[in-house]
Amino acid sequence: MEGLIFSVKRYSVHDGPGIRVTFFMKGCPLSCRWCHNPEGISSLPEKTSRTNRVGGKSFIKEEEVGKYYTVDDILEICEKERLFTDRSGGGVTFSGGEPVMQPEFLLAALKALKKKGFNTAVDTSGYSPEKNFREILPYTDLFLFDLKHLSDDRHIELTGVSNRLILENFRLLAREAEAVMIRIPVIPGMNDDEGHLMKLRDYITSVNTGNIKKINLLPYHKIGSSKYRRFNMEWKMEGVEPPAGEKMKQMKEYFSQTGIKVKIGG
């Protein structure tokens, strides 16, 4: 069995506790306007080119984005970094794209990593059948769960899909997962109005059973915008600027009222 992965990041410090190895899996059922990993959306390998400049000359380098890995490949990569992951209280994270879109491979990889004593995390949009979440629950120490918008209509408008399945899975994990960290992308003019923030705060408070350990507020940034050209995709965020620091501080105060630790950034 193989999984399609578009990037492997060693020494990652933003995808869960400690130092981690993060596997970015290809394929995502959402198409968020602000996505900074658009190369993770298609569930097939893609060809692209990159222009490199050396000594005033330009060279075009062809690249294949997305490579198949076996579970043994995953274990081999993680064993090499074990000293750092173990000593820092870190582990291994599956992100994307949407890792739960490759459920069989993800389950097999998580089982194998747990058997070897690795701490495991899954960074998810929550959009996958409940059965897939139930299966990976026993082998996942931490879920990083994105909450984008509580209004279904607005969620469809911004991400292309309904939030119903996402919220059902969120409630499941808030009841049954060992630990959950919520990630809220803060997108000016799209999900940061006061009315929505208050609803989101109250929703999180009502669902929390004590295992939601942290809320990360992730300010929108434009770092991924150049990738849209490379992948022939339309950049729909023209004119949207990152949120002001003051706004982020205000949001931190709102969400602190849930009683959960809040951090600005990953």
Ligand code: SF4
């Ligand atoms: S869920 Fe994440 S990976 Fe998928 S489109 Fe949205 S931001 Fe991109």
